[in-house]
Amino acid sequence: MRRAAVAALLPCLLVALPLRCAGGPGQTSLKSPQDIQVYVVNTNFTLRWNYTGNDTNVTFSAEYRWTFLSYRFEDFGAGETEWKELLGCQNVTGTECDFSSAITEYYDTHHVRVRAERTGEVSPWSNVFEMIPYFIAQIGPPGIELQSTNGIIKIKVSPPEGNQVRKMWIAHLRFKYNLVIWENSSNAEFRSQSISPTDIIDGLAPDTTYCLKVQATLPLESQEGLFSPIQCVKTTCKVNDLLCATNVSVLALNMKFHLHWSNQYKHHVSYNVQYLIGYLKELHDDYSVKWLNVPDCENITNTQCDFSSVITTGFYYLRVQAMSEYNKSCLSKEVKVDPLVTNEIGPPGVTVDASDVLLHIQISPPGGSECEVMRDHYDLSYRILYWKNSSNNEGEIKMKEIKQTIGTVADLTPSTLYCVKVQAFSEVYNKSSNFSKEECIKTPGESSLHLPAPKDVMVYSYNFRSSLRWSPVEVDGGLVLYTVHFKTGAFSQWDEMNCTRIARTECHFPWSLKQRRWTVVLRVRAELGRVTSDWVKTDPFVAERNTTIGPPKLNSVTARSDSLLISVTPPFASEAGDFLQYHVSYWENATxxxxxxxxxxxxxxxxxxxxxMTLYCFRIQVELMTHSHLHLLGLQSVPECHTTTISEATRAGYIILVFLLVLLFVAVGLSLLWRHHKTIKYWFQPPLEIPSHFEEYLKDPNMPVLEVLDNYAEDDPHDSLSVVLCGEGSQACGSSLDGQGHSHSISGDNEVT
Known part of the structure; x- marks a missing residue:
């Protein structure tokens, strides 16, 4: 008994809330809320639930948690917060609450749960509701403004959440708008149409009340929003202005666009044709000032305009502005032009030639080969009809469809008239042209002439770019042409490859044969007029096994003191399952x-x-390993040589060594200068010379001073310089050096100053 009582009390001890114990006398009777649902419109969140209990004074509280992604290196991955009180959903007396302020992360997973509460007791938590707000959110209704004028209704649409700070739908330019409008009567018919953010609704009865509503959609995500509140407006009577251009329409053939309209004004009138780039209408801005005049369609008096010069891709709006001689103007109804949809495909041109057993059909694309828009966007195919032109109702008509502009028809009867006509069509745009004019030609009769077959036929493939090559057939009397066919391992029927009756001796593989793993067999023959050679077939070719892989492209080489940093580009574009490896061989120098x-x-x-500081050379070779475990080793690149640089440590060592050598040289030089400075001074001392005017005076033989100077030089072997000063006009200088003349002698041991 005691053990059972302890077991009954244990749950109470584990609950840190002042609640009655389960299993005790005060057991709670509160039930858990059921059918938890969250409704999201834009960024407005509403939580709803059902409660089946009959209790009174019951309130409800909710909690939530959310899963987040952490991008920090140390804890990269998903994380989850603790359960928190859900703001706006605490102590709620009803069965719903608004918790819009609590949710700010619209792309993360959230969990919500609810429980019932009463004083002193709580129910168990409900089942957890899991949601990612963005995926369950509904698009709210857009805002609309209406204006009734001149028999039409002008409408301006603002996107959902247009003036909100927090937005569920960030890219509002992706919104498309659907309008539903009906006459406000008992037997109203509803009309739906797509509209732009700023648009007009026409085709309405005058003086009639119409009601409408608008819905925003995201077509790419298959989401449709809530409709706006219904608004009603009464139309006015339309004023029929005879000046306005009417019946505005577009005629387009082979991307040549012409605008036509009618004139009901009886006086002089001129026209300006204006266009607007279509995407400007998708913006929530005023586009009324962005209309442009079509070149060569300004101030014209006729009722048509060639506006091909302004058309590329995308879509456009066009209108006609009529102007009277009294400067009154009127704008016509706008016409939308989607070039590739509006344009009609014209018939192709056809040229037919015949050989012994083949009709050769050369097709000129509609619009000419220079019409890039048609060629690039329509992805044209051609439907060839051919038949024997006999008396029995043109015989049996046969059909052949091709993608190329060159086709052949085989298995013909000799000496028979065949007729051909061709139709161009685009499956993408579900468009087709009229058939071309019939072209008829008679096949030749049996011929005994024989033309030599091409020789040296081989497939040349380099980096998966493949072509068939052969030697020319030399004959007299005409230009030899060549035709190439192919077949694959999966389809054994011979087909053309855009190399029919060509003069060159090489045929490049078309894009349809770019699959590396296909087994391809080709054949070629020579043709001269209606005479043909035998076919020459190649061995089966598989690019994945038989192509030659070239060396990689060397982008850059960065030399360092201990390494070479090399950047390369693969020689070809790799496919899924390919693995490229680079074999690099290098050596110290060229020898x-x-x-x-x-x-x-x-x-x-x-x-x-x-x-x-060493010259290194290297070569690179590519090895391709495919998903089918084939290994192809490519050609080696030409040797590339580069010298490594000097390291910073070595550079510092050289600088220190040079510095020490300079110091040593300076020290030795100073020492030598000190030891031999007298000798050096003697060598660099200029010789003593008597000024020329003194020398002339002293060398006069009548002057007794020379004898005295000679005796003085013999008595005194020292280097000396004597300066004799005589007064101007003195006679004493002539009789004796020791007389009244003044003599200064400075002498020394080999020193003269």
Whole structure:
């Protein structure tokens, strides 16, 4: 008994709330809420539930948590918050609450749960409702403004959440708008149409009340929003202005566009044709000032305009502005032009030639080969009808469809008249042209002439770009042409490959044969007029096995002190399942025979452990490993040589060594200068010379001073310089040096100053 009582009390001890214990005398009778649902319109969140209990004074509270993604390196991955109180959904007396302010992450997973509460007791939590707000949100109704004028209704649409700070739908330009309008009567018929953010609704009865509503949609996400509140407006009577152009329409053939209209004005009138680029109407801006005049269609008096010059792709709106001689103007109804939809495809041109057993059909695309828009966007195919032109109702008509502009018809009867006509069609746009004019030609009769077959027929394939090549057939009397056919391992019927009756001796593989794993067999024959040679077939060719892989393209080489950093580009575009590996062989210089090798799958790699200031050469070779475990080894690149740089440590060592050598040289030089400075001074001392005017005076033989100077020089061997000063006009200088003349002598041991 005691053990059972403890077991009954244990749950109470584990609950840190002042509630009655389950299983005790005060057991709660509150039931859990059921059928939890969350309704989201734009960023407005409403939580609803059902409660089946009969309790009174019951309130409800909700909690939520959300899963988030962490992009930090240390805890990359998903994380989950703790349960938190759901703002706006605490102590609610009803069975719904608004918690819009609590949710700010619209692309994360959220969990919500609800429980019932009464004083002192709570119910168990409800089942958890899981949601990602963006995926369950509904698009709210757009705003609309209406104006009734001149028999039409002008409408301006503002996007859902247009003036809100927090938005569920960020890219409002992706919205499309559907309008539903009806006459406000008992037997009203509803009319739906797509409209632009700023548009007009016409085709309405005058003086009639119409009601309408608008819905925003996201077509790419298959989402349709709620309709706006119904608004009603009464139309006015339309004023029929005879000046306005009427019956505005577009005629387009082979991307040549013409606008036509009618004139009901009896006086002089001129016209300006204006166009608006279509996407400007999709913006929530005023586009009324963005209309442009069509070149060569300004101030014209006729009622048509060629506006092909302004058309590329996209869509456009056109209108006609009529102007009277009194400067009064009127704008016509707008016409929408989607070029590729509005345009009609004209019949192609056809040229037919015949050989022994083939009709050769050359097709000129509608609009000419220079019409890039038709060629690039329509993806034209051609339907060929041909028959024997006999008396029995043109015989049996046969049909052949091709994608190329060159076709052949085989298995013909000799000496028979055949007729051909061709139709162009586009499956993408569900359009087709009229058939071309019939072209008829008679097949030749049996011929005994024989033309030699081409020789040296082989498939040349380099980096998966393949072509068939052969030697020319040399004959006299005309130009030999060649025709090439192909078949694959899956389809054994011979077909054309855009190389029918060509003069060159090479035929490139078309895009339809770019599959590397296909087995392809080709054949070629020579043709001269109506004479043909035998077919020459190739061996089966599989590009994945038989192509030649070239070396990679070398982008850059960065030399460092101990490595070369190399960047390359693969020689071809890889496909899914391909694995490219680069074999790199390198050696120390151009003379050594010792080579090292390394392999890498990166296009930016490094050759390391190199000596500094050393010339290294390398070659690169590509190896392709396919998903079918085939290995193709490519050609080696030409040797590329680069010298490694000097390292910073070596550079510093050289600088220190040079500095020390300079210091040593300076020290030795100073020492030598000090030791031999007298000798150096003697060598660099200029010789003593007597000024020329003194020398002339002293060398006069009548002057007794020369004898005195000679005796003085013998008595005193020292270097000396004597300066004799005599007064101007003195006679004493002539009799004696020791007389009244003043003599200064400065002498020394080999020193003169």
């Amino acid at each position: 050594t025979t010792t080579k090292k090798e390394t392999r890498t799958s990166n296009t930016l790699f490094k050759i390391g452990d190199l000596k500094e």
